[in-house]
Amino acid sequence: MALTTYVEAIRQGIWEEMEKDERVFVLGEDVGIYGGAFKVTAGMLERFGEWRIIDTPISESAIVGAAIGAALMGMRPIAEMQFADFISCAFDQITNFAAKSRYRWGAGVPIVVRAPSGGGVHGGPFHSQNPEMYYVHTPGLKVVCPSTAYDAKGLIKAAIRDPDPVIYFEHKFLYRRIKEELPADDFVVPIGKAAIRRHGTDISVITYGAMVYTALDAARQLEKEGIDLEVLDLRSLLPFDREAVLDTVKKTNKVILLHEDTRIGGFAGELASVISEEAFEYLDGPIRRITAPDTPVPYSPPLEEFFLPKVSDVIRVARELYAY
Amino acid sequence: MAETKVIMPQMGESIFEGTLTKWLKKKGDRVQRDEPLFEISTDKVDSEIPSPASGVLQDVLVTEGQTVQINTVVAVIGDESAASGPSETAAPSPPQKAETTVEPARTREGREPDVRSSPLVRRIAREHGVTLVALSGKGTGIGGRITKRDILSHIEQGGTGAKTGIIAPPAPIPPARPAAPPAQPSLQPLQPLQPLQPAASTGEGERVPMTAIRKSIAEHMVHSRRTSAHVTTFFEVDCSRILKAREQSRPEFERAGVKLTVTPYFVQAAASALKRFPMLNSSLDGDTIVYKRAINIGIAVNIEGGLIVPVLKNAGGKSLLEMARAINDLGDRARNKKLAPDDVKDGTFTITNPGQYGGLTGTPIINQPQVAIMSLGGIKKRAVVIDDAIAIRSMIILSLSFDHRVIDGAMADQFMADIQKQLEIWQA
Numbered sequence: 171m172a173l174t175t176y177v178e179a180i181r182q183g184i185w186e187e188m189e190k191d192e193r194v195f196v197l198g199e200d201v202g203i204y205g206g207a208f209k210v211t212a213g214m215l216e217r218f219g220e221w222r223i224i225d226t227p228i229s230e231s232a233i234v235g236a237a238i239g240a241a242l243m244g245m246r247p248i249a250e251m252q253f254a255d256f257i258s259c260a261f262d263q264i265t266n267f268a269a270k271s272r273y274r275w276g277a278g279v280p281i282v283v284r285a286p287s288g289g290g291v292h293g294g295p296f297h298s299q300n301p302e303m304y305y306v307h308t309p310g311l312k313v314v315c316p317s318t319a320y321d322a323k324g325l326i327k328a329a330i331r332d333p334d335p336v337i338y339f340e341h342k343f344l345y346r347r348i349k350e351e352l353p354a355d356d357f358v359v360p361i362g363k364a365a366i367r368r369h370g371t372d373i374s375v376i377t378y379g380a381m382v383y384t385a386l387d388a389a390r391q392l393e394k395e396g397i398d399l400e401v402l403d404l405r406s407l408l409p410f411d412r413e414a415v416l417d418t419v420k421k422t423n424k425v426i427l428l429h430e431d432t433r434i435g436g437f438a439g440e441l442a443s444v445i446s447e448e449a450f451e452y453l454d455g456p457i458r459r460i461t462a463p464d465t466p467v468p469y470s471p472p473l474e475e476f477f478l479p480k481v482s483d484v485i486r487v488a489r490e491l492y493a494y
Numbered sequence: 495m496a497e498t499k500v501i502m503p504q505m506g507e508s509i510f511e512g513t514l515t516k517w518l519k520k521k522g523d524r525v526q527r528d529e530p531l532f533e534i535s536t537d538k539v540d541s542e543i544p545s546p547a548s549g550v551l552q553d554v555l556v557t558e559g560q561t562v563q564i565n566t567v568v569a570v571i572g573d574e575s576a577a578s579g580p581s582e583t584a585a586p587s588p589p590q591k592a593e594t595t596v597e598p599a600r601t602r603e604g605r606e607p608d609v610r611s612s613p614l615v616r617r618i619a620r621e622h623g624v625t626l627v628a629l630s631g632k633g634t635g636i637g638g639r640i641t642k643r644d645i646l647s648h649i650e651q652g653g654t655g656a657k658t659g660i661i662a663p664p665a666p667i668p669p670a671r672p673a674a675p676p677a678q679p680s681l682q683p684l685q686p687l688q689p690l691q692p693a694a695s696t697g698e699g700e701r702v703p704m705t706a707i708r709k710s711i712a713e714h715m716v717h718s719r720r721t722s723a724h725v726t727t728f729f730e731v732d733c734s735r736i737l738k739a740r741e742q743s744r745p746e747f748e749r750a751g752v753k754l755t756v757t758p759y760f761v762q763a764a765a766s767a768l769k770r771f772p773m774l775n776s777s778l779d780g781d782t783i784v785y786k787r788a789i790n791i792g793i794a795v796n797i798e799g800g801l802i803v804p805v806l807k808n809a810g811g812k813s814l815l816e817m818a819r820a821i822n823d824l825g826d827r828a829r830n831k832k833l834a835p836d837d838v839k840d841g842t843f844t845i846t847n848p849g850q851y852g853g854l855t856g857t858p859i860i861n862q863p864q865v866a867i868m869s870l871g872g873i874k875k876r877a878v879v880i881d882d883a884i885a886i887r888s889m890i891i892l893s894l895s896f897d898h899r900v901i902d903g904a905m906a907d908q909f910m911a912d913i914q915k916q917l918e919i920w921q922a
Binding site for chain 2: 423450451452453454455493494
């Protein structure tokens with residue numbers, strides 16, 4: 171069986187849901203004739219026609235606003251942001267309308283907002299950001315961050331079928347670097363469930379998105395020194411898998427929180443609070459964070475490399491924590 | 495005033511009562527948490543019981559020599575200062591007596607001096623009744639911090655705050671014994687029980703009541719015979735590889751302060767096989783088979799007047815060195831009556847070693863509620879046929895008694911074949 175890339179997995183997931191459910195449609199900038207900036211919607215215009223693959227003006231607010239309206243009328247729209255960096259233009263639509271509609275009127279808004287995010291692609295400050303926390307901080311939304319092709323497909327399907335708004339962060343760095351064999355059957359990955367990517371006994375690394383691979387690379391190197399990392403991939407940030415987080419902390423008693431997003435107000439802060447509130451007596455060392463520094467994402471490749479958390483950072487912190 | 499009730503602890507899963515043999519504190523004495531409070535003797539273990547809380551021994555409810563059921567309240571400790579350190583049982587109470595409030599300096603009394611550790615280490619210490627001061631200076635973490643590994647290995651080696659006597663070392667106390675005349679120790683627990691005949695003039699010797707431990711073994715053995723459908727299978731194993739491995743490893747183990755016998759090899763092989771045959775690591779609860787998550791291997795130890803089975807916990811995850819150290823330690827403490835209640839609990843499989851006295855093999859009785867027990871015969875050089883040539887090999891006969899209610903012969907033999915194979919291809 172052929173290997174499927176992360177980006178192709180997203181395309182397959184959307185395609186299959188559109189075949190199955192005629193309420194599902196796509197709207198966004200250049201999603202039609204051009205097939206999307208990253209080719210996620212390539213070939214869809216030919217298959218599904220211009221009523222279901224809709225090219226829009228360059229206005230994220232209009233894209234999400236139209237999607238919300240369609241969702242209220244019974245449709246299942248998938249709104250593509252060309253880059254997650256520009257989702258801020260739709261902030262009001264997402265946080266004040268989509269997120270609060272069920273609470274205010276009992277009217278669910280089953281939209282998916284796809285947001286290609288993340289650095290490592292030399293995109294500079296407007297094409298590399300990880301803006302997930304604005305939405306994690308908004309009750310009423312769901313936020314997912316797949317790291318594997320399997321999860322990319324399983325979570326886009328779960329997001330499309332979900333009765334509420336889901337912000338789907340897809341990591342650009344993983345698009346064509348990650349490949350795996352996918353089952354032929356229809357499958358979904360439940361929103362809110364983490365996955366252990368590597369079982370270990372000494373230190374837990376809790377992470378998501380592209381950093382899963384940073385953690386796994388570090389684990390392979392640390393193994394030679396006898397330091398055994400467990401790597402937990404959160405997959406969903408809102409809601410997140412509290413039980414899996416606490417279980418891994420209770421198992422290894424030491425924890426590193428790793429994310430590509432900047433430090434202050436990053437998801438690591440929330441995790442650290444939950445762990446110290448609910449698993450304090452299981453900690454055998456300080457909770458350590460590895461994150462990007464609190465700056466914009468630099469354009470210069472050497473600076474970007476400095477900015478992003480690296481394998482060597484994980485190795486250094488793990489050694490310190492192991493010895494603690 | 496907050497009170498802490500002191501109970502008669504359960505000293506093993508089949509134990510329902512214990513005899514309080516000696517009070518180490520008098521009513522009105524101050525005690526600190528983990529300080530030895532009284533001594534008990536049960537069918538299985540003689541032990542010092544540490545105080546669960548700091549305070550004043552307010553009430554003594556059971557007198558020396560009295561036998562009470564487990565969980566009976568034997569004493570009450572009054573919490574002298576409501577403002578002192580956290581105690582799970584102490585409820586906050588308003589200051590009522592002047593004496594509890596006039597001495598704020600006392601609020602820290604009863605707390606351990608600052609020893610660097612972690613929330614996890616402090617919890618483990620509390621749960622095991624270990625005083626962290628006992629580990630002071632022995633921490634291997636940064637700045638001498640006591641780490642999880644430090645405290646776990648301390649506990650594994652049998653250390654508790656009470657036993658190391660760091661706080662208020664107790665006066666040396668002779669080992670507590672059940673109040674019974676010295677019995678002629680019988681080392682044959684499998685011996686059929688002869689009903690005592692009335693005294694007659696026919697040459698009958700002395701009549702001696704059974705000791706508590708003897709009675710317990712007797713009951714346990716008959717109970718097991720009645721409960722399980724015992725079947726025993728025998729496997730002959732070539733020990734050449736493990737004997738060679740032992741010769742190679744012995745100096746290294748000696749440097750680590752551990753005497754290496756052959757027993758750990760058999761325990762490790764059994765632990766590994768139990769992972770693949772979880773049915774052998776189960777027990778029967780009515781009509782339900784309960785698979786045990788942990789592999790806790792009991793190892794029968796001969797002691798004065800009977801037999802005790804301390805349990806090697808989580809045998810599945812131990813290296814040979816850890817295993818050898820733990821087995822030696824359990825054996826030593828069993829013989830010195832230093833086993834803690836937890837040491838004889840929660841076994842899931844048992845190994846007995848009658849071969850040390852030269853026995854060829856045995857048909858052991860299952861240690862309830864387990865479903866299998868393995869017996870090690872004596873290792874002896876024998877002539878064996880290998881590829882149509884006669885060779886001299888060190889052979890052992892392993893036997894496995896299993897409960898045919900849950901385990902069939904095929905599975906028992908596959909399990910034993912697994913152990914046989916591991917031992918015969920052992921790589922040092």
